[in-house]
Amino acid sequence: MVEELAKSLGGALVQTHTSWVIILKDIVYKVKKPVNFGFLDYSTLEKRKENCDKEVVLNRRLCPWVYIGVVPISEVGGKWRIEDDRNVVEYAVKMRRIPDKRLLLNRLGETTAEDMVKVARVVAEFHLSADRVDEFGKPEVMKFNTDENFMQTEKYIGTTIMKEDYEFIKDRTDRFYETYEELFYKRIKEGRIRDGHGDIRLEHVAFLEEGVCIFDCIEFNDRFRYGDVLNDMCFLSMELDFFGREDLRGVYEEEYLKRTKDPEFSIFLPFFKCYRAYVRGKVTSFLLDDPHVPEEEKEKAKEKARKLFKLARRYAQEIKLT
Incomplete structure (x- = not known):
């Protein structure tokens, strides 16, 4: 589903062991994977939403210009749709993309x-x-x-x-x-x-x-x-x-x-x-x-x-x- 979503948005998909990251021209969406490593628990939708909210709040302390907010992902007609709250199945952290040359x-x-x-x-x-x-x-x-x-x-x-x-x-x-x-x-x-x-x-x-x-x-x-x-x-x-x-x-x-x-x-x-x-x-x-x-x-x-x-x-x- 995430691969299809990234393709529909015209973005590149990068994976870590904890997240899917959809990279667009100016925006990045980060979706947490349903995993539990003990020290990290994203195993339920509620926990993923909670950690998305926490990620935005905590990171705005040192980077207020990049963290836009938490957006819903809904499944509509058998496909995932970003920033759509009709039938929420996931959440994503929405961020402004930081150019690599700025790092x-x-x-x-x-x-x-x-x-x-x-x-x-x-x-x-x-x-x-x-x-x-x-x-x-x-x-x-x-x-x-x-x-x-x-x-x-x-x-x-x-x-x-x-x-x-x-x-x-x-x-x-x-x-x-x-x-x-x-x-x-x-x-x-x-x-x-x-x-x-x-x-x-x-x-x-x-x-x-x-x-x-x-x-x-x-x-x-x-x-x-x-x-x-x-x-x-x-x-x-x-x-x-x-x-x-x-x-x-x-x-x-x-x-x-x-x-x-x-x-x-x-x-x-x-x-x-x-x-x-x-x-x-x-x-x-x-x-x-x-x-x-x-x-x-x-x-x-x-x-x-x-x-x-x-x-x-x-x-x-x-x-x-x-």
Whole structure:
């Protein structure tokens, strides 16, 4: 039905493991698939509608110009019709299409320090005004995530991560909790645990005529969006390092610190960057176990995962332990 709908609209259809995306000249419709992965549940029409609504509300915080709203899809005469409420069978998020050339990922070569200052200001102001979610700042909450990472990547030792690096990163991470337990609670008390974006990556930052747009935040699981503001902002730092733009990363971090005046910035930043690089290394390693991924793609994934884990090791070395 979705394929037929895309064809009737004259659009291209792109699929992810969670959505169908119909791309037109100026508009994009995103339809959620009826799937349940545990951490994400779109299994009923009611849940899909709820998550469509949530996606629009949350993303308008950082990208108000792109998210138009939620529209119904009806089945009429055996065919799906978009923005028709006669016999609703699905819902879609309606968005303005962002040109590929506007994405930070596709313009790294021409992005200036001034551009990154603008991005940092947007992220900083967002974090300063976002809702507090104090309970998600407890060290045991973060440790649950890092413990899970180490458990899930043990099988890749010798394939995408060296045993020495695995043990080094794990040791530095565990010692960080012991060394700075009091600072975790200080950050909670000072309101540095917020409802953030959850996925501030190069491909989710766009430079539009209206301003900097940061889109596609995590709506399907609050736990992945809630946390320390530095953990939210530094995903972009890590990706800039990964793509060799340490100069832009430096500008971004400097301006963010200038705006937020975060007293633990230098202590927590390498810890969270290590976490972000490690997660990406883990997720990329997962592709090696997917029977649907061609061998050529698996080789590329293996090299990328190795590079990400080496980056995590570099950040782990920067963690200050007393």
